[in-house]
Amino acid sequence: MTTTKLEQLRSLFAEMEQALIAYSGGIDSTLVAKVAFDVLGDRALAITAMSPSLLPEDLEDARIQAAAIGIPHDCVETHEMQNPDYTSNPVNRCYFCKSELHDTLKPFALDRGYPYVVDGVNADDLHDYRPGIQAAQERGARSPLAELGITKAEVREISRALDLPWWDKPAQPCLSSRFPYGEEITVAKLQRVGRAEVHLRRLGWQNIRVRSAGDTARIELLPGHIKDFVAQTDLPQLVARFEEFGFTYVTLDLEGYQSGKLNRVLGTNQSTPFQSAIV
Incomplete structure (x- = not known):
């Protein structure tokens, strides 16, 4: 196939x-x-x-x-x-x-x-x-x-x-997807989220999101990584780092990362119409 x-x-x-x-x-x-x-x-x-x-x-x-x-x-x-x-x-x-x-x-x-x-x-x-x-x-x-x-x-x-070494690269949609609908997007907010995610990547965590709601950062990891994250991370140091980025509060999503989570507010029947260009 x-x-x-x-x-x-x-x-x-x-x-x-x-x-x-x-x-x-x-x-x-x-x-x-x-x-x-x-x-x-x-x-x-x-x-x-x-x-x-x-x-x-x-x-x-x-x-x-x-x-x-x-x-x-x-x-x-x-x-x-x-x-x-x-x-x-x-x-x-x-x-x-x-x-x-x-x-x-x-x-x-x-x-x-x-x-x-x-x-x-x-x-x-x-x-x-x-x-x-x-x-x-x-x-x-x-x-x-x-x-x-x-x-x-x-x-x-x-x-x-095809032997592409990045075949298992995590998805990385644009940073604007980290904000709940209706919250204004600014360059400063995008940079804040971006710096936070890069920091987590450098600590070795992949498939992560830092969702931003007001001054709160909500970290999403794969469900199977949550316990290891809590056990292996210096949490006070992480909070201090996120505060340097501009967040006031830092939380961990206990459900874990799921793509498109912010779309839940739209209901369960949303999909995108698509017309194939192949005749």
């Missing part, structure tokens, strides 16, 4: 002839960039959007991975933080973020002769509330993984089969 879907992915890019990849450095867009480059060579270009919602460490990872793949890589700045429809953090915040991204990438691509902008949306993303997918589709973006029904688990399987 994995081999078949990889061949389908290669065939899809062969039909495109040229493609610009919206490349965050996450496992999904990195697989898309890898296969696009294998098929198209220098007719594929990876572009990373730089904004306060992207950690500098994640940007550096994206650069390293692009260099390892061999794909040409460039960066553009996006300015979603100037849009109050985004910073006010409504439930469809992601729509305004992806609108800014693709309003930036589409003319960039066309000016350079790339007829397609493609992203790393996978089939599993379609079953969560992802209003950004609608924004991308409205602007003509393609989602090869979703079009071919490739799930997150299959992304990892294919990446491992």
Whole structure:
């Protein structure tokens, strides 16, 4: 099954002839960039959007991975933080973020002769509330993984089969996803959350989130790691460090990390409509 879907992915890019990849450095867009480059060579270009919602460490990872793949890589700045429809953090915040991204990438691509902008949306993303997918589709973006029904688990399987060393890299969505809907997003808040998560990563904890609500940091770890975290961490020292970042209170989520937890307030029947571009 994995081999078949990889061949389908290669065939899809062969039909495109040229493609610009919206490349965050996450496992999904990195697989898309890898296969696009294998098929198209220098007719594929990876572009990373730089904004306060992207950690500098994640940007550096994206650069390293692009260099390892061999794909040409460039960066553009996006300015979603100037849009109050985004910073006010409504439930469809992601729509305004992806609108800014693709309003930036589409003319960039066309000016350079790339007829397609493609992203790393996978089939599993379609079953969560992802209003950004609608924004991308409205602007003509393609989602090869979703079009071919490739799930997150299959992304990892294919990446491992291709010997990509980051095949098991934890998901790392933009920092704006750390705030409950309705809480204003500022550059200072994004930086505060980012510094806290980097600190935890450097302590050796992966698959983590630092959710921010007002002046409170809520640490989410995988459920199986919670006991070890409490036993192995100098908690007073950690609290002091988080206070230096700007938090007043530091808490631990006893349920543990679950992707999309903040979407619970939206109900249980949210999903994203998707129209395949394959005819």
